[in-house]
Amino acid sequence: MPARHCSALCRLLFALALAMPVLPAAAHRDSDAMFGAPQPPSAALPLVAVSGTVDELIVDDRVTGTTTHYLVLRAEGGKKFALDGTGLQALAKGAKVEVIGRPAGASLFVTDVRWVAPAPKTEPDSVATATVQGIVTVFHADYFAEGRGEYGLVVQGDDGQATPLSLAVVPESVRAGKSVIASGSIAADGFSLDVNDIIIVALPPPGFNGVAEAPTTNNVLVIPIKFTDSPASDAFTPTTIDTEFQTKVAPLYQEQSFDAQLLNVTVACKTTTPAGCAAHTSAGGWLLAGAATPANCNYTSVASLADSTATAAGYTLSNYKNRFYVMPYNSACGWAGLAYVGSPYQAWGNGYYQLWVTAHELGHNFTLWHSGSLYCPGQSIGPNCVGNYSVNEYGDPFDAMGNIYPGHFNAMQKSKLNWLPAGSVKTHSSGTASYTLSPIESPGQATYAVKISAASNRTYWIEYRQPIGFDSGFISNGAQVRVASPFEFPCTSCGSDDTQILDMSLGTAGVFSDAALLLGQTYIDGQYGIALNVTNVVTGSAGSLTLSVAIGSPPPTTTTLASSVNPSLVGSSVTFTATVTGTAPTGPVAFTDGGTTITGCGAVSLPAGSANSKIATCPTSAIPAGTRSIVATYAGDLSNSGSISAGLSQVVNKNLSTTGVVSSANPSVALATVSFTATVTGSGPTGPVTFADGGTAISGCAGVALVGSGNSKTATCSTAALIAGAHSIVATYSGDSSNNGSVSSSFAQLGIKASSGMNFVGNTGSTGTNTPW
Ligand SMILES: [Zn+2]
Structure with missing residues (x-):
């Protein structure tokens, strides 16, 4: 695509994009890599222009001995974009430019650069005003109400301080568990680090973010925390939080893990009450931080204050693997819940303690990402999807990592967590075979899922669900078909998903509650020669689903x-x-x-x-x-x-149109009001008509809208500006998306002096075959 400058429209679109509070989470398609490099966006997307100053992020990887420079544009207004694409070699730090390109996540794929001012002769040294050293961790914030997520990196400092990093690009080498030294300056929020340099000093320690290989119990400390400026009245109480965790959250984990993952939940100063609780709780039982709500949603400060208050109340934090902070709703945050993906196993509920938020955030602590959906018009997945798909990051309506319903995690996620018994996930790699799947909720069964690797970026997981236990809220009497990360390219906004459920019921476009493949139905992946056919379904807790899986392309068509x-x-x-x-x-x-x-x-x-x-x-x-x-x-x-x-x-x-024009009086008295009516005939014509006198638009008669209905409409205007003499009047219809424009024949309008007393008789209009007189 040749470079071109941004139109006024694309500038407007870009302004709208900037007005969005946060860009959506960029793609990640590999749970180990966590963040994939953003893919070039479709050339069909509009170009945008953004002005700013060139900066760079330098990553010095001391483990591999490589140094990488990432170009960043600091836009006017403070937003940062990673720059990718063409024409970037000449960009120097400090230069003021306008770049034209297409956004993908927080990256801009540049097609053209316009120089505003060169870089200063002496390159300005970045003055590091802040440095943190520690372990890289990943958090995820869930804006459930907006249906979007956002991730970021936090350095868990050797000094015990947690510092979020403000980055336009997540360098490929900066991954969870690595030891780093990051320097830069304090960002506008007052607590994040606006990073200029990252030094990677060590790889993750062995077993970092590993999942339990044997049944295990996690001690979970839930801390209901209030601040000096929190509302006096409580929307909910620590008693409600305790009930939710003891009767729903812990039982869900126990049920869906087949007893492999137990949660021993202590709600601070409620489940147990050490002696220190009396001095550190409100009448309602909330722990009192003794400080105001940290500004700008500084969630790491919320955690520090809650931790120190719980310690003062008598809890030994090191006894708890997971810590869950529940605070009154803080509008500065926006998200409903936030959690680290794995270490350090902390999660936050922003005014929410309910299962659908807490089970989800704890799922992130257990290293899970989201359960999304893929909508591909006219098919479940395949070539037509390219440039024409939509991914709902939370679109899977069946599990707690998806669209709000707190059901069981799906088979891929349970397998990742070692909750499914060895051998209960079958891998189908060739030929034709039949599999009988038990409901994923039913313990002690032989087979729970079939996994098919169609390609490096298309792995199917097939499972069967029944309304059992925490899954009792829905009916799904067929095979659920999901694809797992890494996902098919291109996918520039796949969100942070573990899986995407596919729609096997195309008649209800974009609806996923009926996504399952039902008895007698066949799903074909013509691209990779895979066929699934449901041959038997027995419902109920002792039920099963039998599925035929075939690999091998049938003859061509x-x-x-x-x-x-x-x-x-x-x-x-x-x-x-x-x-x-x-x-x-x-x-x-x-x-x-x-x-x-x-x-x-x-x-x-x-x-x-x-x-x-x-x-x-x-x-x-x-x-x-x-x-x-x-x-x-x-x-x-x-x-x-x-x-x-x-x-x-x-x-x-477009349809042909015809335009005719008539006058209300002809001849007319000079400088008296005369009106002209144009009649446009076409296919439901819309759009303006302009009346001209001798080739010049008549004042007040330009761009007159058509009125009426049907295929013949009129536009009328009046003028009192016609002087004595002959006037050549023409009406011009501009056309619209359905009709070509048309021009009337000219007709002669004669203006006579008021005193002449003559009585002219002549034609008063033209229909395109007008006879001038
Ligand atoms: Zn989430």
């Missing part, structure tokens, strides 16, 4: 595409016909226009029957004007591989 009329007119009906030739092919065909599903044509079924050549049709009148690329994609079935038609170039022309 061909799909051809034809149009009923080409070129066509905007708004007129066109029928696209896809002909699929194979072995009695069945299954859906998706029709797209420039990569976007044509409304109503996302999944058109081929007819039943034994014919080897079948058609699917897509009647539409919704194709906009232009030369459009129409494509039909056949999904395939057990006996036929999928196939994609060649692009069909459909020319859609």
Whole structure:
């Protein structure tokens, strides 16, 4: 794509982007790597322009002996962007520039750079005003109300202080568990470190963030903490928190881990009451920090204050693996919950103590990310997704790491945590086999999941759920199909997901509560030659689901595409016909226009029957004007591989319009009011009409809107500016997205002097075949 400058529209879009409080969490597609480098965004995305000063982040990896420089743009307004793309070699620290590019997470993929001012001759040395040394940890904040998450790095200092890092780019070498020295200056929030330099001094210690290999019990200290400025009245109490953790949170973990992970929860000064509690609690039982709420949502200060108060009350913090802070709602935070992903096993509830938040945040402490969903128009996953998919980071409605419902973690997550017995996850790598899955909630069963590695970035996990225990709130009598990280490229906003559930029920677009593959249904991944077929379902706690899994591409098919009329007119009906030739092919065909599903044509079924050549049709009148690329994609079935038609170039022309104009009085008296009415006939024409006198727009008669309904509409204007003499009046219709513009014939309007007394008789209008007089 050639570089070009940003239009006014793209500047506006970018201003809107800047107005967003926080950019969404960037992609991560590898639970070990945690943060993937952002992928170049689609060239279809609008370009944006941002002005600022070039800066850099230097990472000196003493372990590998490499030093890496990352270019950063400090935008006017304080936001930071990592710069990627072309033309960056010449950028020097301190230069003032305007860059044009496309954002992806907190990165800008640059296509063009405009210099505003060169870098100073003497490069300004970054003056490090703050330095922290310690272990890198990762936190995740959950803005459940907004359906988004945000992650970041925190250095757990050797001095016991935790310091969040403000970074535009997470360097590939900076990963959880490594020992680092980070320097920079204190950020605007007053507690984060705006980082200029990171020195990596050591790799993570062995077993860092490891998961338990045998059944284990975690002591969890929940600290309900209030501040001197917290509201006097309580929306909930430590008693409610205690009840929630003892009767829901701990039992959920016990149930879903099959007793492998127990939580021994102590709500400070409620479950137990050491002698120090009396002096450090409110009448309602909250621990009192004795200080005001830390400014700017400084959650590490919240933790420090809560820890020291709990210590004063009589708790020995080192006895507890997990600490969970519950505070009254703090609007400066925005998030509902926040947690470290693994070490140091701390989590926060911002005005929330309920299971759907606390089970989720503890899940992060157990190293889990989110359970998302993938919506791919017209298919479950595949080539049509590219540039045309949406990922909901929390879109899985079935588990606590997803969309609010606090159900069991999914099979991939349970497997990651060593909660599923050895051998209960089957790996299917070739041929055809049948598997009988037990409900994932039911303990002591032989088989819970099938895992299929289709490609390096597409691993399927298939499981069966029943409304048992904490999962009793939903019905899912089919096979749930998920893909696990790392996800298919390109995926620039995959969020921080462990898994994405796929929609096996395409009729309800974007709805995932019915995502399961039901009895008798077949799912085909034509791209990798994988077929799933549910052959038996027994519901209930002792139930099971039997599934046939086949790998190996069936014979190829061909799909051809034809149009009923080409070129066509905007708004007129066109029928696209896809002909699929194979072995009695069945299954859906998706029709797209420039990569976007044509409304109503996302999944058109081929007819039943034994014919080897079948058609699917897509009647539409919704194709906009232009030369459009129409494509039909056949999904395939057990006996036929999928196939994609060649692009069909459909020319859609605008409708012709005609414009006529008449005068209210002709001749008219000079400088008396006369009105002109233009009639535009087309296909529901909209848009303005301009009336001109001798080629010059008449004052007050430019851009007059059409009124009326149907295919013939009028625009009227009046003028009192016509002087005596002959005037050549023309009405011009500009056209719209459905109609070409048109120009009336000119007609002669005669202005006469008021005193002349003459009585002219003549035509008063023109319909494009006007006879001038
Ligand atoms: Zn989360």
